[in-house]
Amino acid sequence: YSSQAKPSRDSSYAIINNDDIEHFKTILDTHSILTDPSDIDGFNQDWMRKYKGNSNLVLKPKTTDQVSKILKYCNDKKIAVVPQGGNTGMVGGSVPVHDEIILSLSNMNKIEKFDPVTGVVVCQAGTVLETIENYLTPMGYTVPLDLGAKGSCQIGGNVSTNAGGIRLLRYGSLHGNVLGVEAVLADGTILDCLSTLRKDNTGYDLKQLFIGSEGTLGIVTKVSMITPPKPTSVNVGLFACQDFNQVKTVLSRAKSQLGDILSAFEFMDRPCIDLVLKHQQVQDPFQEKSPFYILLETSGFNETHDSEKLNNFLESIMAENLIIDGSLATDSKNISAFWKFRESITESLGKEGAVYKYDLSLPIEQFYSIVELMRAKFDDKANVVGFGHVGDGNLHLNISTPKKPYSKEIFDMIEPFVYEYTSEHRGSISAEHGVGLMKPDFLHYSKSNNSINLMKSIKNTMDPNNILNPYKVLPTK
Numbered sequence: 001y002s003s004q005a006k007p008s009r010d011s012s013y014a015i016i017n018n019d020d021i022e023h024f025k026t027i028l029d030t031h032s033i034l035t036d037p038s039d040i041d042g043f044n045q046d047w048m049r050k051y052k053g054n055s056n057l058v059l060k061p062k063t064t065d066q067v068s069k070i071l072k073y074c075n076d077k078k079i080a081v082v083p084q085g086g087n088t089g090m091v092g093g094s095v096p097v098h099d100e101i102i103l104s105l106s107n108m109n110k111i112e113k114f115d116p117v118t119g120v121v122v123c124q125a126g127t128v129l130e131t132i133e134n135y136l137t138p139m140g141y142t143v144p145l146d147l148g149a150k151g152s153c154q155i156g157g158n159v160s161t162n163a164g165g166i167r168l169l170r171y172g173s174l175h176g177n178v179l180g181v182e183a184v185l186a187d188g189t190i191l192d193c194l195s196t197l198r199k200d201n202t203g204y205d206l207k208q209l210f211i212g213s214e215g216t217l218g219i220v221t222k223v224s225m226i227t228p229p230k231p232t233s234v235n236v237g238l239f240a241c242q243d244f245n246q247v248k249t250v251l252s253r254a255k256s257q258l259g260d261i262l263s264a265f266e267f268m269d270r271p272c273i274d275l276v277l278k279h280q281q282v283q284d285p286f287q288e289k290s291p292f293y294i295l296l297e298t299s300g301f302n303e304t305h306d307s308e309k310l311n312n313f314l315e316s317i318m319a320e321n322l323i324i325d326g327s328l329a330t331d332s333k334n335i336s337a338f339w340k341f342r343e344s345i346t347e348s349l350g351k352e353g354a355v356y357k358y359d360l361s362l363p364i365e366q367f368y369s370i371v372e373l374m375r376a377k378f379d380d381k382a383n384v385v386g387f388g389h390v391g392d393g394n395l396h397l398n399i400s401t402p403k404k405p406y407s408k409e410i411f412d413m414i415e416p417f418v419y420e421y422t423s424e425h426r427g428s429i430s431a432e433h434g435v436g437l438m439k440p441d442f443l444h445y446s447k448s449n450n451s452i453n454l455m456k457s458i459k460n461t462m463d464p465n466n467i468l469n470p471y472k473v474l475p476t477k
């Protein structure tokens with residue numbers, strides 16, 4: 001799963017026995033306790049089919065009180081637990097490493113409250129992201145977060161990974177949009193930080209601890225979030241560029257000329273387009289092949305104003321020869337078709353074989369060089385592609401080989417080189433996917449020793465028995 005070996009089982013954790021299962025039957029109904037291996041298999045395996053655990057038990061609570069009782073029992077008995085949302089995570093955080101109990105949030109899927117004046121929505125952690133979007137649409141609101149996994153990922157999983165996605169450029173991260181969290185701590189304590197206030201400076205902002213801590217500090221059971229009004233006028237442009245310099249310049253022009261209506265700025269290189277054309281039912285919108293493509297979206301509330309702005313922008317980038325081809329979509333069918341090119345890259349990669357995934361924040365000057373360096377290293381041994389949220393400085397570097405299983409030889413060609421490069425340029429070794437099981441031993445490339453020590457001491461205070469998502473996030477060494 002990386003160039004590092006899988007951590008061995010910590011023998012201080014209890015092994016589940018029948019008495020434990022009988023105890024869980026006093027908390028949950030029998031349908032919410034899965035023990036049959038064929039029912040559990042999907043929960044043990046991650047989305048990429050890269051990580052596989054060996055759990056014998058899945059618990060599916062419906063209420064916060066049930067989560068609290070389960071954790072209290074596990075803490076007393078020192079039973080390890082992995083919280084699982086939609087299981088779409090990309091770093092192996094959502095599946096057990098060994099025999100940890102899987103606590104699935106999928107039965108906690110109610111939208112509890114919505115205020116049509118403030119736009120604040122409160123829901124249980126297991127609510128699927130797309131369900132929230134569909135609930136808000138008729139009321140003229142939208143979720144400030146959007147990602148390709150929206151049909152499966154859950155808001156609790158999004159909060160726990162501090163998911164970024166394609167709207168971060170416009171609405172900012174969940175650290176700003178989440179107003180409150182209800183979480184259950186390792187010992188079963190229910191922590192009510194479920195504020196719906198926009199402003200609340202009463203001491204430490206504890207909810208922030210649960211945003212991006214990947215289930216290691218508590219189980220998120222409810223989330224309150226500010227939602228913006230849903231834009232009524234949306235346009236999407238797909239542009240082809242000759243080199244990465246053009247991509248960079250178009251980005252800076254888009255920021256200054258489109259300003260508040262710019263809602264996404266994504267890029268993909270030609271090998272990504274070839275993968276999508278190979279694996280999806282889509283057609284190349286361009287006659288000629290180009291090395292780089294930009295997907296740019298504008299969203300606003302006044303069609304005339306937005307088109308005028310967009311047309312002026314297009315005229316100016318064409319006059320400056322910053323793009324070599326372009327196509328515009330203004331109706332929802334064509335808009336979805338354009339987005340499909342960007343959003344189905346991950347799925348298309350998955351159909352290739354073994355995929356080595358790196359999610360980096362890099363300064364724009366060094367952004368694409370790492371893709372070129374890796375391509376030169378691999379020659380024709382692997383397919384190296386680059387795409388991502390270039391508007392946020394976030395590159396998705398993916399390297400695929402035709403055959404599974406993953407190979408140590410390939411890992412060693414990538415790691416720690418990619419992390420060293422990222423660290424040298426003061427980037428992040430995980431821009432948005434988190435650390436999970438994949439990167440704890442590489443954390444030092446992005447965090448100082450003092451920061452890692454403080455993280456360890458917070459973990460130790462909040463989960464002294466280390467029952468929550470062990471082996472993940474924090475380095476074991």
Ligand code: FAD
Nearest residue numbers: 085086087088089093148154156157158163164165215220
């Ligand atoms: P899971 O995968 O189930 O869990 C993720 C982590 O959170 C695990 O460590 C788990 O233990 C923990 N966790 C889950 N729920 C809880 C909870 N209630 N309380 C405490 N801990 C919990 N990510 C991005 O950031 N941006 C993208 O653009 C993006 N696009 C994607 C596209 C595709 C096609 C796929 C498959 C994934 C994508 N991802 C993206 C990664 C993934 O979808 C996100 O990380 C997502 O937020 C995970 O949500 P989930 O509900 O599936 O969580």
Ligand code: 2HG
Nearest residue numbers: 148346357388396397398
């Ligand atoms: C995306 O932006 C996701 O599409 C997945 O974060 C990225 O597959 C990847 O590397």
Ligand code: ZN
Nearest residue numbers: 165389396432
């Ligand atoms: Zn992404």
